[in-house]
Amino acid sequence: MMINAVLAVAVAVLYFLHFSDSEKNTAVPQSGSAKAVLPKMEIKQDTNLACAVIGFVNIDTLFEKYTFFKKVKDKNEASVENFKKEYKKMVETLQKDYNNYVEKAGRNEYTLAQAEQMEQDLMNRRTSIAVKEKDLGKLEDNASGEIAKVQQTLHDFFERFGREKGYSCVLTYTNTGEGALGVDHSMDVTKEAIDILNSQYAESMKKTSPKK
Numbered sequence: 001m002m003i004n005a006v007l008a009v010a011v012a013v014l015y016f017l018h019f020s021d022s023e024k025n026t027a028v029p030q031s032g033s034a035k036a037v038l039p040k041m042e043i044k045q046d047t048n049l050a051c052a053v054i055g056f057v058n059i060d061t062l063f064e065k066y067t068f069f070k071k072v073k074d075k076n077e078a079s080v081e082n083f084k085k086e087y088k089k090m091v092e093t094l095q096k097d098y099n100n101y102v103e104k105a106g107r108n109e110y111t112l113a114q115a116e117q118m119e120q121d122l123m124n125r126r127t128s129i130a131v132k133e134k135d136l137g138k139l140e141d142n143a144s145g146e147i148a149k150v151q152q153t154l155h156d157f158f159e160r161f162g163r164e165k166g167y168s169c170v171l172t173y174t175n176t177g178e179g180a181l182g183v184d185h186s187m188d189v190t191k192e193a194i195d196i197l198n199s200q201y202a203e204s205m206k207k208t209s210p211k212k
Contacts (some may be wrong), residue, residue: 052168055189056180057158059172065194068201069150076143083139087132094125157197165189 063069101118104110110118158170170189173179 053166054187055162055165055167055170056183056185056187057170057172057193058174058188058190059179060175061190062154062194065198066150066201067198068153072146072150076146079139080136080143083136087129087136090125090129090132094122094129097125098122154197157200158193161189161193161196 063073101122105115105118162168162170167189171180173181173183
């Protein structure tokens with residue numbers, strides 16, 4: 001297993017460092033003298049590493065099936081999509097009205113007062129679009145804040161989950177090979193974690209829903 005591989009590497013490194021220090025500190029024997037005797041080396045295996053139990057979670061599956069994350073993600077994506085549609089409509093309408101104004105003004109179809117009024121209206125609408133652009137940044141910041149709440153929920157959950165189930169840590173992996181590799185699927189806790197998370201979320205929704 002991966003833990004044994006890590007221990008093997010650790011032992012090899014300790015062995016190299018020990019003999020490197022020994023060569024520096026041991027005097028080189030002169031010609032005809034007795035051979036230098038290297039001190040005995042005692043290697044103790046880290047019992048904490050040897051007893052470590054690791055759980056694995058497929059983060060792609062978790063985000064696909066975790067109800068809380070899906071609701072936040074869908075809500076944020078819908079808000080951004082609606083915002084972009086409104087913004088696009090405002091820009092296109094302004095551009096159309098501006099072109100129409102320029103065309104008619106070129107044919108002297110407006111009085112001076114009408115032209116000034118049209119120009120003021122176009123400028124006011126351009127200002128509104130500029131404000132709308134800034135609102136997109138606020139919307140994205142709000143979406144980031146919502147995702148941060150999900151991340152904190154997952155952090156707190158897996159901290160408790162690992163402690164209760166006896167895992168030293170829980171590592172993530174993906175369907176595309178990112179994160180942990182060579183996962184022992186007998187130690188995969190993805191489904192168990194998702195079931196508990198969704199159950200807890202459903203209970204939290206019952207408590208916050210208004211009573212009929």
